[in-house]
Amino acid sequence: MFIMSALTSQIPMTLGGSRFPGGVGAMLIEILPFLRGVAIDIRGALGDDHPGLVPTVMAAYALSSILTGVAFLLLGLLKIGSLVAYFPQTVLTGAVGAIGLSLFVLGLGLPLSPSATPLALSNVASTLFYKGHLGILAASFFPALILAVTLRSRYVELWTRGFSRSPYYVPVCMFTVLCVFWIVVRSLKIRHEHLITAGWLFAVHPATSSSALVASWNYWALFNFKLVEWWAFKSAIQNLVLSVVIGVLNLPIYVPTIAFTLDMSYDMDHELLGQGVGNIFAGLVGTIPNIIQYSYSVYVTRAKGGRFELAITIALSIALFFTAGLLLPYVPTILASVFVLFIGIELFLEAMWEASKTLTWMEYGVVVSTLVACTFLGFAQGFGVGIGAATFVYFMYGVIDSPARVTRWNEWNELQQTKNQDEDHVSAPLEGRLLLPRNHTPAAITLNVPQTSAVLSTDVKTVADPDLLQKLNARVLVLSGYIFFASVPSLERALLSSSDSVAFFILDLERAHRIETAAARGLLRCVRDLQLKNSVLVVCGVRQLSGLQADFARAEVPLVFDPASAGTEKGVPAFVTREACLVWCQKESDRRMALADKVEGVDTETMNGAFETFCQLFDFELDAVLNAEGLGMLPAVGPTTTQMTGFIEAGGHITTYLPGQNIQCVGIAFVVEGELHRISAAPTADTGVIRPSVQRLFTVLPRETLRALRNRFPALARGEAPRVRVFKPGNVLDSRSNMDRVVAKTGSSVVDIRGGKLIAWAQATLDGQTQTD
Incomplete structure (x- = not known):
């Protein structure tokens, strides 16, 4: 039975x-x-x-x-x-x-x-x-x-x-x-x-x-x-x-x-x-x-x-x-x-x-x-x-987040300016509901840039345009208060159930003060599904070193506060103000249109050269590595365009950087050309609003204890300075769990192994270099 x-x-x-x-x-x-x-x-x-x-x-x-x-x-x-x-x-x-x-x-x-x-x-x-x-x-x-x-x-x-x-x-x-x-x-x-x-x-x-x-x-x-x-x-x-x-x-x-x-x-x-x-x-x-x-x-x-x-x-x-x-x-x-x-x-x-x-x-x-x-x-x-x-x-979080907080003058001034703009441009109260196409009429939004916004540039027209959202093919969604699991179903419906192709979904969190971990992780699924539709989720109203930003970080949602240099592939673009968000969307829309007009394969020769150098420096044979997984789909004749395509499909990424750019790697990175500097992050002051995860709480406890002792006894902190490590062609660095900043000091080419069939080989190479060092 x-x-x-x-x-x-x-x-x-x-x-x-x-x-x-x-x-x-x-x-x-x-x-x-x-x-x-x-x-x-x-x-x-x-x-x-x-x-x-x-x-x-x-x-x-x-x-x-x-x-x-x-x-x-x-x-x-x-x-x-x-x-x-x-x-x-x-x-x-x-x-x-x-x-x-x-x-x-x-x-x-x-x-x-x-x-x-x-x-x-x-x-x-x-x-x-x-x-x-x-x-x-x-x-x-x-x-x-x-x-x-x-x-x-x-x-x-x-x-x-x-x-x-x-x-x-x-x-x-x-x-x-x-x-x-x-x-x-x-x-x-x-x-x-x-x-x-x-x-x-x-x-x-x-x-x-x-x-x-x-x-x-x-x-x-x-x-x-x-x-x-x-x-x-x-x-x-x-x-x-x-x-x-x-x-x-x-x-x-x-x-x-x-x-x-x-x-x-x-x-x-x-x-x-x-x-x-x-x-x-x-x-x-x-x-x-x-x-x-x-x-x-x-x-x-x-x-x-x-x-x-x-x-x-x-x-x-x-x-x-x-x-x-x-x-x-x-x-x-x-x-x-x-x-x-x-x-x-x-x-x-x-x-x-x-x-x-x-x-x-x-x-x-x-x-x-x-x-x-x-x-x-x-x-x-x-x-x-x-x-x-x-x-x-959720009741306790409401109590914890409700007390008044002391705010700096510039932050308060920016908040007040945003509030005034909201009152001017929104004809109905937004608290407690999502802005859907059937109930949201985009109002005239000006792109006058506050002096405190460093991410805006002066080459974008800053005139009021009541049809800006239609021109950008963007949709605005507003969430307020404490965002928890009950907000996820309506948010997913608004983001994923639309049959129309939307280029930008702007999630306005100006009225939100905290977000639950599960709700933040729900956004990761939305981002993944939106990528299949060639849509981008953009967040505005989030300030760096705020409790809301800490909630996103704990939930492993990668907010990128400088998307102009990092790109949307590295995470979710985030902005402090609505105007900065719209400026970036406008520039991103123009960039997409420009890319559509370009001929594909312009950088094929450059990527082929970087791939060939990579194979020579690290004794990499694509056929041998893929045969370890039982594939063996390419002949081992030497680096070719076909092999490079197979390498990328198997989980490899070839990227070139200009001097001064931050290296945005999420896996094991192989330096092919140029010189990189990894700068140890200096300890930051505790903002008092971060809610660390359970595992991170026990991880950072010894470090926070040592920091408290150094603050109490300054003599213990003498001689402490940021460490810089230089990486040259032939070196390997692990960026999967490293929070340090890596900068290209010269024009550089980096091969990033993010997973798939190549991760075992990349890990073995990294372990070999670590033991040698």
């Missing part, structure tokens, strides 16, 4: 019932206690010896699937799914960690022998660590731990030539565990019965005849509608309703979490309809409810699995449905345990460790509280606790 439930879920999903190509469905595990309650209630009503007991229970299970499917269909048809977008991302992250923790506990209990006491908090020590179980525990836990560590280790990636990043790495490791187990068993000549008794193999009733084989999968023989006592359903109505409610509550948790983890867009109404069809299908074939699975869907998608691969999985599952009784006796329990433990460790680390890199300590507290509540109270109750904690955090 479990396998059939997975099939009835997977078939509709693979045929288009889910927008996730790698979505995997299976039985809804969370309702097992309620299904058990249904059986107990019906047994209490009919008695143990009633001939209709089993048929009535089977009919009740099928009815629960049909009711769950009908509930999903109604919610999808009523378009209720859009409300799910307002769930806090911090709560979803905590739910992911709880799923990982529950899977970890499940993995620990899988190898326990049938006669062992079920695993619980009260008997962990006596059940897991008694002498007879230590071997199984070690054989399950350590392979899973090693697998999780090797997936994250850069040294293992180099040693395996990138194979640890391959979609086949996890399956190969699991197959290795299976082979090692049976090699050891055969070499020690351990009897099959002893392995079952000790818990190394699953206990399966042997199929000694064809009738027994049929009985192992033919659960339909348990149905007999003539014996069903329909009146007994009245005694189980409470557990039936709870099973439906739990299913309805779990789907809004899983779907946004899958989309958040995989960084994909989703349509909740579509998923509701697909899951409704799958559950009604399950009820019609007499099995139990099902739902899309978070962990399986994430790992199938990361292993490059899609609808074709899942169609093959459906065929294999059908074969397994008939042969499970024959295959399961040869599957070691540690194989299942290793896989479940590995997924649990990965999900837990993804929720707890990755979240600590971007969330503040209060937001991180929401994650932890949701995880703990989901673990000890249940997912539905834990979700409610998480939402309550998130509401408390």
Whole structure:
């Protein structure tokens, strides 16, 4: 019935019932206690010896699937799914960690022998660590731990030539565990019965005849509608309703979490309809409810699995449905345990460790509280606790950000000037709503430049133009107050749902004072999707060293306050004033028009020369490096235009810089020509408004402590000066985590390896130079 439930879920999903190509469905595990309650209630009503007991229970299970499917269909048809977008991302992250923790506990209990006491908090020590179980525990836990560590280790990636990043790495490791187990068993000549008794193999009733084989999968023989006592359903109505409610509550948790983890867009109404069809299908074939699975869907998608691969999985599952009784006796329990433990460790680390890199300590507290509540109270109750904690955090941030602050004269003067311009040019109050095409009439905006704006130039006409936004093909959106997760759905709709091609989306944050980490990270998805449409997101109203800018930095949103020199490829253009933003948009629009008139390939000869020098300086052979990934698509005849094109497609970037320009690299950079100076950033004074992430808080704590000591005892700071390191052709620098400024002292050419198939080779070259230095 479990396998059939997975099939009835997977078939509709693979045929288009889910927008996730790698979505995997299976039985809804969370309702097992309620299904058990249904059986107990019906047994209490009919008695143990009633001939209709089993048929009535089977009919009740099928009815629960049909009711769950009908509930999903109604919610999808009523378009209720859009409300799910307002769930806090911090709560979803905590739910992911709880799923990982529950899977970890499940993995620990899988190898326990049938006669062992079920695993619980009260008997962990006596059940897991008694002498007879230590071997199984070690054989399950350590392979899973090693697998999780090797997936994250850069040294293992180099040693395996990138194979640890391959979609086949996890399956190969699991197959290795299976082979090692049976090699050891055969070499020690351990009897099959002893392995079952000790818990190394699953206990399966042997199929000694064809009738027994049929009985192992033919659960339909348990149905007999003539014996069903329909009146007994009245005694189980409470557990039936709870099973439906739990299913309805779990789907809004899983779907946004899958989309958040995989960084994909989703349509909740579509998923509701697909899951409704799958559950009604399950009820019609007499099995139990099902739902899309978070962990399986994430790992199938990361292993490059899609609808074709899942169609093959459906065929294999059908074969397994008939042969499970024959295959399961040869599957070691540690194989299942290793896989479940590995997924649990990965999900837990993804929720707890990755979240600590971007969330503040209060937001991180929401994650932890949701995880703990989901673990000890249940997912539905834990979700409610998480939402309550998130509401408390937003209330606290409102209190923290509300006190009056002392402002410098020039900053106050600029703010007042912007406010006056807003009152002159906006005919309706903007607080609390987005400016959409249907309700926004662009007013006359002057480009008179304040004297304090250093980013503006005098070569742009500064006359009032009421049609400026139409000429720029720009759309303005205004957000105010504290921006949190509830602002994301409307913002995404305004940015991404438009069928018109918009060149510039101007996000005005002049009235916003802070932004939540999850909301800021939501802008990254919008920026990525807008790039596919050749649109640019521009931010105005953000001041450097402000709390709002610190929130963006913590969320890893790269705001570029000097886009004229850095370019839009390096991040999101940001401006203090609206006028500076419009001037840049006008210049960028003119630049695009000029580029469109140019002949493509003007700098091909220069780039070819830089690529050839790069290959000579660093002994780079494109064919050899790509062969390490199994490609080998280019002949190793020497650097050619074709090879340079393949190099760029594989993740390489060739850039030339003029003297004085800042080097904008985001990966491992190879100096090909010229001279670069890396200048260590001088410590900056604490602005008092930055909310560091949890991980950064512990990282900067020693440095901030040392800075406080130096301020208290000035003698400790003597001799401290910015360090300058010179890079010449043949040198390599790592700019992925380095915050120092790198400047081109002469005309320079730099090759930047940002990822893809070349990162392993680049890292090995960097490590070699580091050891030499």
